Amino acid sequence: MSRSSASFATRTGLGAVLAGIALLAAPAPAFAASCLEQIVTVQQQLKAKEPRPKAPPSQEQSVAAQTDRQPTPGSLAAAGVTEPDSGALGALNAAMNLQAAGDDAGCLKAVGEARKLGGLD
Secondary structure, three states, rough: OHHHHHHHHHEEEEEEEHHHHHHHOOOOOOHHHHHHHHHHHHHHHHHOOOOOOOOOOOOOOOHHHHOOOOOOOHHHHHHHOOOOOHHOOOOOOHHHHHHHHOOHHHHHHHHHHHHHHHOOO
């Protein structure tokens, strides 16, 4: 390795370390992060508390499905795979959607509802 390439590698490595430190030290919005953190915490608590859902039955896959087909809402529903729409998991799903939409107050309310319905309070 030549002297100039070694020097470049040292400079870019140091720059990457400094950039990483700057990102970690940067302040994040406390309100938005707290809702996301609460979603993760409640999700972990519910997973530990509730039994695993039954896996949908497996079926042979066609060649067409292997090449370029994506599952549709209809094919997922036929397989028994749906998003939760009630109970603690439904409230947690609503919280994730509200958090993604930027509605922090609604997100925190939905997380509270998920805690209540899941018996985590």
